[in-house]
Amino acid sequence: MRISVVGNGYIGLATAVGLAGKGYKVVCIDNNSAKVDLINKGKAPIFESGLDDLVSLCVCKQKNLRASEDYRDIADTDITFLCVGTYLSSGGGTDFTQIAQAAEDIGKALAKKNGYHVVAVKSTIAPGTTEQVVIPIIEKASGKKVGTDIGVAVNPEFLEEGKVVQCFLNPYRIIIGEYDKRSGDTVEILYRDFSVPIIRTSLTTAEMIKYASNAFLAVKISFINELGNICKKLGVDVYDVANAMGYDPRIGRKYLNAGVGFGGSCLPKDLEMLIDSAQKAGYEPRLLESVRDVNRDQPLSMVAIAEGIIGGLQGKTIAVLGLAFKPHTDDVRDAPSLRVIASLLEKGASVRAYDPMAMDNARLVLSQSIMYCDSASQAVGGSDCVLILTEWDEFKKESLYNGKVVIDGRRVLDPQRARQICDYHGICW
Numbered sequence: 001m002r003i004s005v006v007g008n009g010y011i012g013l014a015t016a017v018g019l020a021g022k023g024y025k026v027v028c029i030d031n032n033s034a035k036v037d038l039i040n041k042g043k044a045p046i047f048e049s050g051l052d053d054l055v056s057l058c059v060c061k062q063k064n065l066r067a068s069e070d071y072r073d074i075a076d077t078d079i080t081f082l083c084v085g086t087y088l089s090s091g092g093g094t095d096f097t098q099i100a101q102a103a104e105d106i107g108k109a110l111a112k113k114n115g116y117h118v119v120a121v122k123s124t125i126a127p128g129t130t131e132q133v134v135i136p137i138i139e140k141a142s143g144k145k146v147g148t149d150i151g152v153a154v155n156p157e158f159l160e161e162g163k164v165v166q167c168f169l170n171p172y173r174i175i176i177g178e179y180d181k182r183s184g185d186t187v188e189i190l191y192r193d194f195s196v197p198i199i200r201t202s203l204t205t206a207e208m209i210k211y212a213s214n215a216f217l218a219v220k221i222s223f224i225n226e227l228g229n230i231c232k233k234l235g236v237d238v239y240d241v242a243n244a245m246g247y248d249p250r251i252g253r254k255y256l257n258a259g260v261g262f263g264g265s266c267l268p269k270d271l272e273m274l275i276d277s278a279q280k281a282g283y284e285p286r287l288l289e290s291v292r293d294v295n296r297d298q299p300l301s302m303v304a305i306a307e308g309i310i311g312g313l314q315g316k317t318i319a320v321l322g323l324a325f326k327p328h329t330d331d332v333r334d335a336p337s338l339r340v341i342a343s344l345l346e347k348g349a350s351v352r353a354y355d356p357m358a359m360d361n362a363r364l365v366l367s368q369s370i371m372y373c374d375s376a377s378q379a380v381g382g383s384d385c386v387l388i389l390t391e392w393d394e395f396k397k398e399s400l401y402n403g404k405v406v407i408d409g410r411r412v413l414d415p416q417r418a419r420q421i422c423d424y425h426g427i428c429w
């Protein structure tokens with residue numbers, strides 16, 4: 001089977017490289033010529049550990065991966081994975097612009113194709129979008145009927161940034177939402193050597209499974225953060241509580257790391273879109289709204305703790321260690337650091353920021369009035385208070401914090417040891 005992948009962000013590239021690595025012939029379609037050029041030179045256009053090597057292997061050695069700006073190349077393949085990004089509209093719902101454009105471009109390419117072709121949606125989209133938006137656009141642009149010449153599936157990904165290729169190759173389960181049996185069978189062939197459960201559902205159920213999975217992770221995080229806020233007031237360490245709770249397999253220890261909250265391009269956006277879908281369907285999702293609200297407020301509690309310890313922030317210098325939304329990525333989208341820094345600046349503080357990997361991306365979205373430092377020690381030196389927002393290994397070095405006021409938002413330091421060398425405070429422990 002020959003494969004085309006439309007959209008070459010994290011999901012698209014992991015899919016392309018993962019399937020090329022298994023020997024399939026793959027073409028990556030993207031309208032960003034810089035990305036296409038990079039891939040064709042054997043380089044990954046995004047930072048992901050190990051991805052560069054795999055792109056290079058497939059493009060330069062195996063020669064079964066290439067990139068193209070020409071959507072007509074889709075017609076030479078048997079299955080197209082639709083992997084373009086999805087965004088929040090200004091009203092909080094899904095902005096369909098990119099997905100609709102990609103569906104139209106795919107449809108136009110399929111108009112001239114002879115033979116059966118499957119379009120499998122991997123982009124995270126609101127339940128019902130494939131049936132209500134993607135299929136009508138493909139049918140109109142191709143002049144063909146889905147269910148005859150064209151099959152459609154929804155095949156969501158559960159990739160974690162920082163290890164997307166490992167996640168693609170070692171999933172917990174594979175979800176295939178299908179328009180009809182033939183569409184689902186075609187997608188399933190690609191996964192025949194994956195020894196994990198393959199779950200076949202309707203298109204809309206598959207879309208909901210993806211949203212529900214991310215929303216549930218968000219629920220766990222906001223739950224433990226709220227519990228942490230309560231525990232801190234009662235003098236209890238929430239990590240002792242989480243560790244003990246985690247032994248119960250019905251609960252599980254994962255995603256119970258209390259801290260400054262969840263960021264990134266997925267959890268916050270997908271939660272927002274699920275809330276929007278529920279409201280449009282006439283249901284007020286109070287639990288999900290609370291999960292969002294707890295997460296929105298959590299980063300600001302670091303600022304409040306700082307104010308409580310060092311007094312008003314006007315004229316104070318605050319070191320912010322960690323800008324990425326999590327370690328091992330340069331991604332700052334919806335990172336808690338953005339809210340914390342905005343609040344610090346609003347209160348008149350000077351900010352000295354450092355991140356081992358995300359400085360360039362941070363410069364694009366953060367105020368120019370902060371000082372970007374070359375190292376953690378440069379950021380910490382001369383500061384009145386240090387805030388730790390990402391659990392990078394280099395921030396574990398205790399000697400960095402000698403004599404400082406430190407507020408740890410990610411449990412980077414061991415509280416007992418840290419209290420011997422600095423004025424240590426946990427965000428919610």
Ligand code: UGA
Nearest residue numbers: 157158159160161221255256257261262263264266325326
């Ligand atoms: C998330 C999901 O984990 C993936 O399964 C999903 O495929 C992906 O979204 C997506 O929809 O594409 P990712 O955005 O890479 O993956 O981030 P996570 O590793 O899940 O972390 C999200 C945020 O939660 C981070 O800011 C992290 O620091 C925070 N987090 C995570 C906590 O605050 N506590 C925890 O215990 C775990």
